[in-house]
Amino acid sequence: MKLDERTFIALDLGTSNIIAYVSKQGIVYNEPSIMAYDTVTNSLLALGEEAYAMLGKTHETISMIVPIKDGVITDLDAAKDMLKHVFGKLKMLNDWRNSIILLACPSEVTELEREALKQVAYDMGAEIVVVEEEVKMAAIGAGINIDIPKGNIVIDIGGGTSDIAILSAGDIIISRSIKVAGNAFNEEIKKYVRSEYNVTIGDKTAENVKKELGSLAKYKGEKTMSVFGRDIVSGLPKEAIISSEEIRNVLVNAFSRITDMVIEIMENTPPELAGDIISNGFMLCGGGALIRGIKEYFNGIFSIPCKISPSPMTGVVEGAQIYQKVINRRIENGYYGKNAKDLRKSGQSQYI
Structure with missing residues (x-):
């Protein structure tokens, strides 16, 4: 054929x-x-x-x-x-x-x-x-020309894993994968609601909370949200009112493991590529790139500009x-x- x-x-x-x-x-x-x-x-x-x-x-x-x-x-x-x-x-x-x-x-x-x-x-x-x-395919899909000998760092935050890689001259120079991503964020939200409000919520509710309130930096129009679950003491249905600030603290804590991985990769980056990364900045991909304030979050930690892929998902x-x-x-x-x-x-x- x-x-x-x-x-x-x-x-x-x-x-x-x-x-x-x-x-x-x-x-x-x-x-x-x-x-x-x-x-x-x-x-x-x-x-x-x-x-x-x-x-x-x-x-x-x-x-x-x-x-x-x-x-x-x-x-x-x-x-x-x-x-x-x-x-x-x-x-x-x-x-x-x-x-x-x-x-x-x-x-x-x-x-x-x-x-x-x-x-x-x-x-x-x-x-x-x-x-x-x-992460290599995500870089190409984000519009990065990986064929040229110039360093680019890509952070792909998916549902099960977050992949971080430095690419140059057509392939990956160094990469790491960590099982801290969308599903892990949902689990952290569930744990928080359980410990603070004595309410057990499901995966779909946690996902909705993340989408509605999730952020990594303060933003205009912050709000609260009612969630319904089961009281862990009585077993009866119970409502909890959660704020954007609470969920932001949960997500920032979870994201710290991703930033630690970024630091580890950058410490092992060849010096010639480090300058490219400073000028090119981070490319953020995957569903996690849609969380509010993610560019400000990474820029605040690394003082390096960030871009979000035109098609993160x-x-x-x-x-x-x-x-x-x-x-x-x-x-x-x-x-x-x-x-x-x-x-x-x-x-x-x-x-x-």
Whole structure:
């Protein structure tokens, strides 16, 4: 099959959302990475937005499954099932045959975890599978020209992990991944409400609090918000009134671990690249980049200007779309060697 006849599919398998890009069609799917199963019949009831709407409101015979946690596939069968249902729903299962797949993963995913990611794509019928780091794709999607020998630092704050990397001359110079991101922020909010108000709230409520009140710096129009949960003493429904300032203190405390990681990376940055970083500033990507005051927060700590990606949520697959040219060029130059099926039989690697 000719190269231009093969379908190119890019997948951002995030802890919070799965985003799929298909060549000549654009982004075809962008929904929460959660599934609802009927445990009696072992059948899928809902996925994506429909399943997310059921979160915290189901009975004991419905199991809510998140096959990807902290950027790692924790349930391989469920992940495969999710992709089959997603592309089946879109009537695009045939697009997987002989396709080229790019999978975006966190910086510190292990070799075994990468192989698990690849296996899902191969089982769906892919011919060649390329695994690239999310932060690299996010940088390209944010408009950074990573090919030139000039240092850029990218902070990609997703749902399960935050990835920090310095890129130059076409690739990553140094990168780190930390499991402090959107879901961890939600957990900290839940802990705070429980300890301060003796109220237990759910994941969706914590997410709403983060979106409505979350900030890392003071802003105009700060407000309070009513949340409802269960009193940990009486077990009865109870209301708590939470302010923007309270949630800001929670988030600033959680973000301190991310800034510590940034400091560690910058301490290990080659001196020649340090000057580039000062002039270029930070590029903030991922859903966490949408938190109010994040630019002021990082600028206040590091005295370095910050920019937010034009597409924080979809920048990874947008970067993958651009990176398709690199993959095609490498295929034409024989970079991937023999046919991918032969390589799989011999146990050789097919990812970059």
